[in-house]
Every structure is written in C-alpha cells, then in structure tokens.
Amino acid sequence: MDGLIIKEPYATWILKGEKTIELRGSNTNKRGTIAIIKSGTSNVYGIVDIVDSFEIETVAQYNKLRERHCVGAERKDIRYKRVWAWVLEKPVLFEEPVHYTPKIGQQIWVKDALKDEGKEEELNNENNINN
Numbered sequence: 001m002d003g004l005i006i007k008e009p010y011a012t013w014i015l016k017g018e019k020t021i022e023l024r025g026s027n028t029n030k031r032g033t034i035a036i037i038k039s040g041t042s043n044v045y046g047i048v049d050i051v052d053s054f055e056i057e058t059v060a061q062y063n064k065l066r067e068r069h070c071v072g073a074e075r076k077d078i079r080y081k082r083v084w085a086w087v088l089e090k091p092v093l094f095e096e097p098v099h100y101t102p103k104i105g106q107q108i109w110v111k112d113a114l115k116d117e118g119k120e121e122e123l124n125n126e127n128n129i130n131n
Contacts, residue, residue, distance in 0.1 A: 003035035003044055003100065003113030011038045013070055015046040015093040021069040022088060025080035028053045033090075035100075035113040043097035044113050052087035 006014065006022070013019035015036055028050065035044040056062050062075040065085060075083070100113045 001033060001035050001047070001112070001114050002030070003037045003110035005037045005039050005106070005108055005110065007039040010070065011036050011045060014048055014088060015091045017091045019068070019070040020088050021065055022086040023056075023069050023071055023078070023080070024084045024086055025082065027055070027084050028086055035110070036091075037100070037110060037113060041097070042102050043099055044094070045097050046091060046093040048088045048091045050086055051089050052085075054085055054087075056083045056085050 004022075010019055010022070014022065030050055031052075033047050033049050036046050036048055037044055056065065056075075059075045062083065069085065071078070098114060100110065100115075102110070
C-alpha cells in the first residue's frame with residue numbers, strides 16, 4: 001500500500017475524519033486505500049480511501065468546500081496554479097504508528113509504506129481491503 005506524506009495538522013484531521021478533501025496541485029488517478037504519513041516522520045499513522053479527484057475551478061467552489069478541505073487560506077494565496085480536490089473516506093487512525101523505511105527522494109508518495117512490517121496484509125485481512 002502506498003503512503004501519502006501530509007503535513008500536520010492536516011494528517012491528524014484526515015485520520016479523525018474532520019478533513020475529507022486533500023488539496024493538491026495535480027489530479028490523481030489513484031483510488032482505494034492509502035497510508036497516511038505525517039511529514040517529517042518515518043511513521044504511518046493510519047489509512048484512508050481516495051474515492052475521487054476533481055478540479056476546483058472557481059473561488060466560489062473553493063469557499064463552498066472549505067469545511068471539507070479545512071484550509072484557512074484564501075484561494076488566491078494557495079500556491080497551486082490549478083487546485084485539485086482529492087476526496088477521502090473511511091479514515092482509520094492506528095492506535096500506534098507503524099514505522100517504515102524511507103527512501104531518498106520520496107516527497108509526496110511512499111511506495112509500499114506498510115510492506116516492511118507486514119502491516120498491509122494484516123490490515124487487508126482485518127478490514128477486507130482491496131486495492
């Protein structure tokens with residue numbers, strides 16, 4: 001299972017189900033369960049499903065979705081030329097974080113973030129997760 005590196009407090013808000021849209025500067029075709037990694041750590045703190053991705057095309061749409069993306073900045077202050085909403089569902093916050101071995105150059109996605117500890121197979125069995 002791949003992991004997405006996210007800054008705090010957004011990572012925690014996602015895993016608590018308070019933030020259901022992640023804003024990014026590009027689209028994603030990835031769907032299914034991903035691991036959530038807090039930026040600056042080598043730990044997976046939980047999992048969430050990416051179920052959709054769409055472009056936020058207007059300031060009105062950005063503002064309407066503010067409660068879901070939890071970003072306080074105005075649209076004009078977001079550094080992305082185009083803003084994409086990655087829609088998230090079914091967050092699971094782990095009781096204890098799971099360590100992974102980081103690889104050089106991984107800044108957004110971490111390939112096989114839960115493979116080292118065998119946690120992915122355990123989660124798949126417990127939650128009947130299919131990627």
